[in-house]
Structures are given as C-alpha cells and as structure tokens.
Amino acid sequence: MDTTRQVKGTFKGAHPDDDATWPPIGRWFKSSDSGGGAECLEVMLLDDGGAHVRDSKNPDGPVLTFTDAEFTAFVRGAKNGEFDR
Numbered sequence: 001m002d003t004t005r006q007v008k009g010t011f012k013g014a015h016p017d018d019d020a021t022w023p024p025i026g027r028w029f030k031s032s033d034s035g036g037g038a039e040c041l042e043v044m045l046l047d048d049g050g051a052h053v054r055d056s057k058n059p060d061g062p063v064l065t066f067t068d069a070e071f072t073a074f075v076r077g078a079k080n081g082e083f084d085r
Contacts, residue, residue, distance in 0.1 A: 030056060 028042045042059070044052040049068030055061060066074060077083060 028054070028059075 025045045025047055028044050030040050030042050040056050042054050042056045046052065049071070051066050051071040053064045053066065
C-alpha cells in the first residue's frame with residue numbers, strides 16, 4: 001500500500017511530482033498539526049514504503065523503523081483515534 005497517499009494533506013512539505021502536501025522521501029518532518037512544538041513525533045518516509053519515527057525532543061536518540069504495513073496500520077489507527085486517551 002502507498003503510505004504517502006494515506007498521509008496526503010496531513011504533513012507540511014511538497015512532493016515535486018504531486019499536488020499533495022507531504023514531504024519527499026528521506027527527509028524528517030512533523031505533522032502540520034503539531035503547531036511547531038517540541039513534543040511530537042518526526043517521521044521519515046522510506047523508499048520501500050516504510051518509515052523511521054523519532055522523538056522531536058531527542059533527534060539524536062533512538063529511531064523506530066516500521067515496515068510499509070506497520071506504518072500504514074499506525075497512521076490508520078492514529079486517524080481512527082485508537083491511541084487517544
């Protein structure tokens with residue numbers, strides 16, 4: 001599944017081959033809903049559809065790596081409120 005299409009319109013940046021607002025593969029970005037705060041996740045989309053995820057407060061800290069299927073499930077769950085308290 002193409003995760004870039006699933007996050008379309010959610011993140012700042014622009015892909016040169018699309019009119020969507022998502023960043024190109026290989027660059028860290030935060031959600032446009034983060035308000036520029038430091039307490040959020042940063043994501044880097046990978047060529048294979050997977051993603052790296054890190055804590056924006058600790059950019060040199062650990063990085064989680066997700067496969068395409070895992071990241072798609074995470075994005076879908078977040079949009080559906082699965083992680084809301």
